[in-house]
Amino acid sequence: xxxxxxxxxxxRVQKVRAGTVAIVGRPNVGKSTFLNAxxxxxxxxxxKTPQTTRTTLLGVVRREVDGEACELRMLDTPGLxxxxxxxxxxxxxRAAREASATADVIVLMAAVATAASSRPLVPHPGDIAIARExxxxxxxxxxxxxxxxVKDKARLLNLIDAFQHVRxxxxxxxxxxxxxxxxxxxLDEVARLLPEGEPAFDAEDLTDRPMRYFAAEYVREQVLRQxxxxxPHATTVSIDTFEETDKNxxxxxxxxxxxxxxxxxxxxxxxxMLKQIGTDARMRIAQLLGKxxxxxxxxxxxxxxxxxxxxxxxxxxPEGREPPSAKQAPRRAPAPRSGxxxxxxxxxxxxxxx
Ligand SMILES: Nc1nc2c(ncn2[C@@H]2O[C@H](COP(=O)(O)OP(=O)(O)O)[C@@H](O)[C@H]2O)c(=O)[nH]1
Ligand SMILES: [Mg+2]
Numbered sequence: 001x002x003x004x005x006x007x008x009x010x011x012r013v014q015k016v017r018a019g020t021v022a023i024v025g026r027p028n029v030g031k032s033t034f035l036n037a038x039x040x041x042x043x044x045x046x047x048k049t050p051q052t053t054r055t056t057l058l059g060v061v062r063r064e065v066d067g068e069a070c071e072l073r074m075l076d077t078p079g080l081x082x083x084x085x086x087x088x089x090x091x092x093x094r095a096a097r098e099a100s101a102t103a104d105v106i107v108l109m110a111a112v113a114t115a116a117s118s119r120p121l122v123p124h125p126g127d128i129a130i131a132r133e134x135x136x137x138x139x140x141x142x143x144x145x146x147x148x149x150v151k152d153k154a155r156l157l158n159l160i161d162a163f164q165h166v167r168x169x170x171x172x173x174x175x176x177x178x179x180x181x182x183x184x185x186x187l188d189e190v191a192r193l194l195p196e197g198e199p200a201f202d203a204e205d206l207t208d209r210p211m212r213y214f215a216a217e218y219v220r221e222q223v224l225r226q227x228x229x230x231x232p233h234a235t236t237v238s239i240d241t242f243e244e245t246d247k248n249x250x251x252x253x254x255x256x257x258x259x260x261x262x263x264x265x266x267x268x269x270x271x272x273m274l275k276q277i278g279t280d281a282r283m284r285i286a287q288l289l290g291k292x293x294x295x296x297x298x299x300x301x302x303x304x305x306x307x308x309x310x311x312x313x314x315x316x317x318p319e320g321r322e323p324p325s326a327k328q329a330p331r332r333a334p335a336p337r338s339g340x341x342x343x344x345x346x347x348x349x350x351x352x353x354x
Pocket of ligand 2: 031032033045046052053076077078079
């Protein structure tokens with residue numbers, strides 16, 4: 001027999017939604033910029049060079065939508081591109097396809113072109129191909145990014161219409177990831193499509209990748225931003241030592257390139273380029289770690305690493321990656337401020353770089 005209802009029974013049970021969200025699209029449309037805007041943290045590396053992102057990166061976004069607590073496990077993916085070039089390109093495309101095949105919701109990102117205002121806006125053929133290849137039953141939100149480039153927003157209607165002829169979308173949201181316009185709307189639309197389920201991550205977790213992964217990525221980001229043409233594509237970074245105390249961190253990293261000429265470019269006149277890369281990367285790593293960083297860089301010629309399966313494994317580009325799970329990570333990057341990342345209160349120290 002039951003007496004007075006217990007406190008637990010009378011407490012309102014809040015529904016929880018949780019799931020994975022794959023961000024897919026062509027290279028350079030702004031997928032990583034969008035992830036960073038969603039997190040309010042510059043976690044992922046971004047640059048003007050296509051194929052900046054080479055591995056999937058998880059960022060955990062929490063928000064309350066319609067009175068329900070939601071955990072969005074967002075997966076930034078490499079851009080889908082022609083992969084006839086190297087084994088690395090094949091692995092990048094495979095990572096993106098695996099993420100979209102296993103995700104609960106897909107964010108298909110396309111960017112508006114900088115077409116003359118007299119010409120109608122049309123989708124890039126690559127966007128159409130990707131939209132067609134997504135599973136017919138998949139829940140897809142189409143995000144049209146870079147609308148800051150279009151003054152007359154009515155021009156977007158033609159673009160939206162063209163996409164709707166290809167497949168059905170749960171929602172279509174025009175945004176500017178760069179100016180953080182419309183990002184919240186995408187997150188709300190996506191959250192509503194997530195299944196009911198338990199959160200997989202602790203409230204303070206931002207990602208499942210360890211800090212040394214970001215240290216390597218932030219060095220590579222500076223190579224991408226400061227050098228042109230073939231050097232960024234031929235570059236990868238490995239961490240030799242990573243020692244962290246309460247007060248600071250000491251990191252030694254090697255920048256691998258494929259040829260002697262590239263090595264000379266990365267080092268620069270009297271070591272000036274390497275010095276600049278080191279200074280900028282160190283600041284970025286220190287920001288995420290929240291403590292001073294001592295960074296030592298080496299440059300090495302590692303011939304043919306992009307086509308060598310053993311070297312690709314060693315350098316952090318595995319054949320396939322398991323879908324994210326809370327158990328996977330030995331050490332996670334901490335959220336760089338107290339409490340779970342919430343939108344709307346962007347701390348100054350995580351300002352976007354130009
Ligand atoms: N104008 C404009 N540029 C953007 C926007 N979002 C991203 N970008 C730029 O597009 C380039 C590629 O961005 P990134 O996020 O690395 O693209 P990804 O390859 O799809 O991950 C970078 O130079 C970004 O600054 C946007 O909303 N508007
Ligand atoms: Mg990217």
